[in-house]
């Protein structure tokens with residue numbers, strides 16, 4: 001509850017400040033486009049078969065490390081059967097947690113990134129020192145001699161666990177013999193998941209099928225990065241109604257979403273649409289910043305998935321590291 005109240009108080013500043021802070025340095029829009037194609041309905045059967053499970057795994061990432069290691073974190077863990085924990089990294093403090101697990105029912109590895117305290121997250125989005133920087137071309141060789149740029153704060157955070165995560169994924173592929181990897185995350189974890197997905201695709205055998213599905217994702221880079229994600233990852237990202245995090249940092253600062261948005265239209269949780277193109281104005285991008293509802297960032301998404309440690313067995317008081 002404390003977190004939510006803090007979020008309510010910080011959000012208006014977070015939304016208005018980037019324009020004034022960055023505006024002087026970067027200037028007007030770099031010309032990124034917004035699509036306007038007509039969204040098409042997504043059936044609940046498709047939601048169940050493609051979106052629900054990634055959301056449930058991303059929800060587990062908010063629980064305490066020891067709860068995740070024993071897969072005993074209350075309702076979030078109970079919703080997912082036949083899971084074997086493989087590896088975790090990060091510390092639920094300055095370095096956000098991720099975990100790798102084997103999902104026997106789906107014969108896949110799962111990589112899930114935790115989000116962060118929404119207050120801290122909005123201050124990262126809002127921090128003047130985090131503009132757009134080149135994508136690390138040592139890790140992503142195809143980014144060399146391109147204008148692919150990503151959010152500096154997201155990339156720095158990603159790099160802190162990237163090597164250990166990739167080693168864990170390779171070890172997990174070898175030990176389990178699966179040929180599918182699902183990468184997921186919510187909020188900051190969503191931004192990290194998009195980079196993690198691209199990294200894994202570069203590093204594993206092309207026969208391994210990698211899917212990236214995220215929730216409440218901010219814009220992570222510029223137009224060239226959005227195009228890079230489209231061609232390499234083909235991610236799916238879910239935006240919930242008037243969640244303000246999904247429309248920052250603003251396009252006016254040169255940020256652009258990739259394609260692959262699924263938008264939850266209303267709180268019936270029955271009305272979802274697939275949004276063609278990048279930053280479709282008929283979906284989250286068309287939302288007014290004045291109408292934002294920060295509760296939509298946390299959920300509920302479909303089938304009552306809400307993100308945050310309050311969903312875990314240890315609850316908000318069960319995690320000493322926070």
Ligand SMILES: *[C@@H]1O[C@H](CO)[C@@H](O)[C@H](O)[C@H]1NC(C)=O
Pocket residue numbers: 044045048303
């Ligand atoms: C989706 O799954 C939920 C339970 O997880 C179930 O109640 C609902 O009927 C399912 N809907 C469809 C259309 O499959």
Ligand SMILES: *[C@@H]1O[C@H](CO)[C@@H](O)[C@H](O)[C@H]1NC(C)=O
Pocket residue numbers: 081082104105
């Ligand atoms: C999943 O667990 C159930 C029991 O909880 C078991 O019957 C089933 O065989 C398991 N499936 C796999 C793929 O391990």
Ligand SMILES: *[C@@H]1O[C@H](CO)[C@@H](O)[C@H](O)[C@H]1NC(C)=O
Pocket residue numbers: 136137138139140159
């Ligand atoms: C770029 O990626 C390499 C791994 O390819 C890593 O060792 C290095 O630390 C990364 N650079 C930065 C600035 O994070």
